[in-house]
Amino acid sequence: MLRPQDSATRERRSLAGLWRFRADADGVGRQERWFARPLADAIDMPVPSSYNDIVPGRELHDHVGDVWYQTTTRVPRGWAGQRVVLRFDAATHAATVFVGETEVVSHQGGYTPFEADVTELVTPGEEIRVTAVVDNRLTWETIPPGIIEQTPHGPRQKYMHDFFNYAGLHRTVWLYSTPVVHVEDVTVVPGVQGDPTAEHLTGTVGYAVAVAGGSTSVVVRLLDADGGEVTRADGADGTLEVPDVHLWQPGEGYQYDLVVEVHHGETVADVYVQKVGVRTVEVRGTEFLINGRPFYFRGFGMHEDHLTRGKGHDDAEMVHDFALLEWIGANSLRTSHYPYAEEVMDYADAHGIVVIDETPAVGMNAAVAAVLGTKIDNVFSEEAVGSKAQAAHAQAIRELYERDKNRPGVVLWSIANEPESHTPESEEYFKPLFALARELDEHRPVGFVNVMYSKADVDRLAQYSDVIMINRYYGWYSDSGDLEAAEAALEAELHQWDAHGKPILMTEYGADTVAGLHDLTGAMWSEEYQAELLDMYHRVFDRFDSFQGEHVWNFADFQTSRGIVRVDGNKKGAFTRDRRPKAAAHLLRRRWTGRDWLG
Ligand code: GCB
Incomplete structure (x- = not known):
């Protein structure tokens, strides 16, 4: 799908700004046709933004189900005789859109664009009312998957990934014109x-x-x-x-x-x-070549995550984040764990930042779910991630490809993060998805990100991947606090992957770290421990010729769901959530640029 643009024949109008907003706690809005009139009892809601943290209290933060957004806009007079299109850059995770009283489009999948030709419904020079009902629910039919538990206190959303389920209109909404032809x-x-x-x-x-x-x-x-x-x-x-x-x-x-x-x-x-x-x-042997030259990935798994606006796109935050990437010497990033805003992708293309482009397929793993407090027996089965999820996953791959296929920065597709990958069922589930990704794009390598519960000796999916991408937490989730044991385990495991004869990328490694916590015994959670752990990993990476990249988890601290393993979110950032450097950031800058912070 083409991005809206101003050209000699096209115009676009951003509908960013304050929209009327109402959470639909009782789920009655569709039946009561809230779209048919000005939204009653509404509050102001910025678009783009997640809605969850805009007002105090748990109600909106933990809302499960529909919310309603509404705005009015005047269709430019000059658009007479043109085709008029309404485009949402994203609505997380599903939306149905109305112009006036007419339903114009529905879309499932929280991070890719969708649009409707509304020419017949609008009169240039006159106002239209745009209403979107946005549903944040994750189920066994969505990507990422989730479970809704009905409790005496209302529905509760559970999911198998740790980042918070921010929702709403995270990206810009456009009204744009094109000629009929x-x-x-x-x-x-x-x-x-x-x-x-x-x-x-x-x-x-x-x-x-x-x-x-x-x-x-x-x-x-x-x-x-x-x-x-x-x-x-x-x-x-x-x-x-x-x-x-x-x-x-x-x-x-x-x-x-x-x-x-x-x-x-x-x-x-x-x-x-x-x-x-x-x-x-090109992937050649154990090398990852860009323009025929070996490329070594330095950078981070990221998140779209900021104070107040959650996953809402913001140009100032984006440019600042890219400036920090440059400062630290990163040359690449992974869009963990969903497609990022098109503005981010444009920026990466324009500045030569290399991107591993990931679908929203995260949390397909019983072992990870158990750590996060959700029990699943057979993850790849009709009771959980089955044929419906697989169809949604295929659609997510298609939409990501359609959106980003022309981007030079995208050099590798990641079709999932940390799925269970050692069972016959997981292989059956993924085989057609790898085939689809390859059929769509013959020119880029494809892979998935492997989890520590499906190591090289049992994994069944690496055979379908052009590169080995692994996330490992030796010294954190295993061998906690013991960097000597962690070093030996990491090295032993890399030897196993080495046997595949493919480039190996560490797509996540890191330690939760409370900024400002210092400890001369190198205790876990301290800035010293995070720096020492990263340093140990680097030492090991440098021992392998097949090793082609290091992406620290994470660029910055980020919000998570509530639980006993997180204090105010995931703290594995090299930067805090408000983008202050931890000691690890300085260590990375030294490794990646050879310079100190003033240098
Ligand atoms: C992982 C996941 C990532 C988590 C991270 C952690 O393996 O891929 O989404 O945030 O671990 O910190 O637990």
């Missing part, structure tokens, strides 16, 4: 002729344009970053050659503009500009 989709596939490490390379950009609304011809022009035309071609698909190509590189997000013009008779009916970064990705 319009570009519906663009796919680009970059490449190079010959050895990508050679000088003065010729790049290639395979492209395919889908047009809707009438018979047309398509012209594409490729512009360099200064706006100079590099090449042009006629036709809805083909391959462009880019002489002396300027590659997209880690650390340098050079991008071209592919200007797609749809000609209808003598006129240019629609113009859409697609960014293109030319780079290659």
Whole structure:
């Protein structure tokens, strides 16, 4: 699905701002048709934001079920004769949208966009009322999965991942126009002729344009970053050659503009500009190659998580987080454990940050669930994560691909985080999903993130992955406080994975750490322990040639559900939740940049 943009033929209007909002504790709003009139008893709710922490008290924080959002907007007069589309960048986790009294779209899946053509329902120059009912419930039919327990005190949402189930309209809502004859989709596939490490390379950009609304011809022009035309071609698909190509590189997000013009008779009916970064990705033996050169991942598993707004996107927070990544010397991140806002992805593309792009499939694991207090007998069964979840999972993979397929920063798909992966049932569940990911994208490697309960000797999914991604907590959840034992166990395990002959990435390692807690005996929870643990891991990583990346868990402390293993959230951040560095941040900066904090 194309992102809305302003072009010579298109306009967009953000509906960000304060919406009317009401939680539907009794679940009666759909039946009572709350969308049919101005929302009664409403409070102001910022969009984008999670709603959970905006007002004090548990009621909204722990709400289970529907909430209602409503706003009015005037459709620009100048849009007469245009197609008008209403797009939600995300609604977590499911939504049904109404324009006036008409239902226009429903969507399941909390982190990918959806839209509706509302042309027939609007009159340019007049106001419309937009209402969205957003459901935060996680069940055995959703990704991620969850369980709703009915209790005498009301429904309780349980889930098998630790990050808090923030919900609401986390990203912008757009009203946008396109011509009736319009570009519906663009796919680009970059490449190079010959050895990508050679000088003065010729790049290639395979492209395919889908047009809707009438018979047309398509012209594409490729512009360099200064706006100079590099090449042009006629036709809805083909391959462009880019002489002396300027590659997209880690650390340098050079991008071209592919200007797609749809000609209808003598006129240019629609113009859409697609960014293109030319780079290659390849797994060769135990190496992960970007543009033919070995790439070593340095960075973090992240979360979209901030004070007050929860998972709501905010440009200031985003730019600050990227500035901290640069300060610390990170070259990459994983969108743990769901697709991030498109603004984040744009920023990564534009600045040469390498991304492991993850679906929202997290918490498919009985052992992890048990630690978090939920008992499941057979996780991959019709009673739990069965065919319905698998269909939702497949849809999540498709929507992630459709959204991010053109992004140069995305070099690897992660189709799940820490599923149980040692049972025949897990293999049966995942086999078709790996096949789907490969069918969608022949040009990027695919993998999943392995959990400590399904080690190399029993795992059944690594065979389907191009890279080995593992999360390990030696010295924290196992060998707690004993870094010598942890070091031996980590090294022994890496030897086992080494035998696969694939690149190995540590996608999570870390220790909960209370900022400001210091202890000269190196006690757990202290800043000293976190730094010492990371240092130990690095020592071990450096002993393996097949080791191609280190992503610390986590970039920053983040909010979790309530439980006895968390005090005010997960504290494994190198930064606190309000982005102050712990000792570990300085250690990482030294390892990744060779510099101290003032250096
Ligand atoms: C994991 C999960 C991550 C958790 C982390 C932890 O393995 O992938 O979502 O936050 O452990 O800190 O427990």
